Amino acid sequence: MLGGSNMPTEIADAALAEAVVAESAAMEDLLRQLVAAPTTLGNEEPGQELMREAFREAGLDPRDVPLDVEALRASPFSSPFSWDVSGKANVVADLPVAGEGGRSLVLHGHVDVVGPASERLWRTPPFEAVREGDWIYGRGAGDMKAGLVAIVGVARALRSLGLAPLAPVQLQSVVEEECTGNGALQCVLSSSFQPDAAVITEPFPGAITTSQIGVLWFHIDIAGTPVHVGEAGAGVNAIEAAFPIVAALHRLEAELNEAPPAPYDEITHPINLNIGVISGGDWPSTVAAECSFSCRIALYPGMTVADMKARVETTIARASAADSYLAKHPPVVRYDGFACEGITIPDDAPLVRTLSTAHERLTGAAAPTMATTATTDARAFVQHGIPAVCLGPHAEAIHGVNERVLWPSVIQTTQVLAFFIRDWCGLAQGLAQ
Ligand SMILES: [Zn+2]
The missing domain is CATH 3.30.70.360 (Alpha-Beta Plaits)
Structure with missing residues (x-):
């Protein structure tokens, strides 16, 4: 059963796409603030505080999912860590639900970033968002604060239209993606919520990851x-x-x-x-x-x-x-x-087909599947039986110097998410505007 077939479709793509564009200024402002928070390992909290505030501004009620050392070490899927994780927390927020019958979803991103590699080699200060034309520079701009901004943007756009999904949708901003993946794992371990899919807005533009090392x-x-x-x-x-x-x-x-x-x-x-x-x-x-x-x-x-x-x-x-x-x-x-370990999900999984169709309706091009030579938090979901893929903005020089993200691709990613939520979860009027 392909997504959308039994869902209300009267909410037009154009209305969703326009509602996302209307959030562009707020989204860019959030990206600037997130880049200015140097959320390297051990310094994630200021970024998470920005995410709590961003979720609140989107009308949501964020809550923390603290890292639990015992639970992590007991999981066969955790990675070892010698550093102190006490006080570290993921931040999650649930969209309001306007009915039932849809498929549930997690939208997921990580707030932590790697170090600047060499500040001396950057043209601009790494922890300051600098816009030049359509590009926004800064450490983490692409990997993956723009992806977090897309997740917030879609929540804001749906709220502005008074729309809510017909199944639970949880937004997640996690820590420790760049060192262990234990932040994402904690989200899975701490919740009885078993979503029907997870989409991670890592910077994989125009293609859907179905295999990772x-x-x-x-x-x-x-x-x-x-x-x-x-x-x-x-x-x-x-x-x-x-x-x-x-x-x-x-x-x-x-x-x-x-x-x-x-x-x-x-x-x-x-x-x-x-x-x-x-x-x-x-x-x-x-x-x-x-x-x-x-x-x-x-x-x-x-x-x-x-x-x-x-x-x-x-x-x-x-x-x-x-x-x-x-x-x-x-x-x-x-x-x-x-x-x-590496993971693979079927190229014809309903999640993949529905997301590709959403991408095609927006851009005119279906999103092919791809294998990536990097690891991502998709792993934690797939290892617990939840199909998960990455699709996100166009970024360059992640982990390098002069990292940058193409702003129109952030808007486009957000629009694809809006179409996808409509097709996967269903959307209905249900909220006061
Ligand atoms: Zn990343």
């Missing part, structure tokens, strides 16, 4: 033997001891890219290893005593985290065995942060 973060500690550089032969440099380990990990990456399973066989180099952070040594004239580095590698859907850990550990053990020092002083591998 898993991600494993691992951290390697190497101990050397510090001596004065004048007698370097008596010591072991921990930084240089890391080089053969990094080289071996890149050989593992190459092996993983040799024969990708579908749909990743259509992507050049789907599995990426990143050495994202390294630290070591404390003096130019002292042979480095310690070196630690942090890595990210991807897993194909169907591969378990345990499988990937075994591949990583075997790779490190073999490279160490070939080195006279590391053979006796093997590197220590730690896991902290992402440890999650």
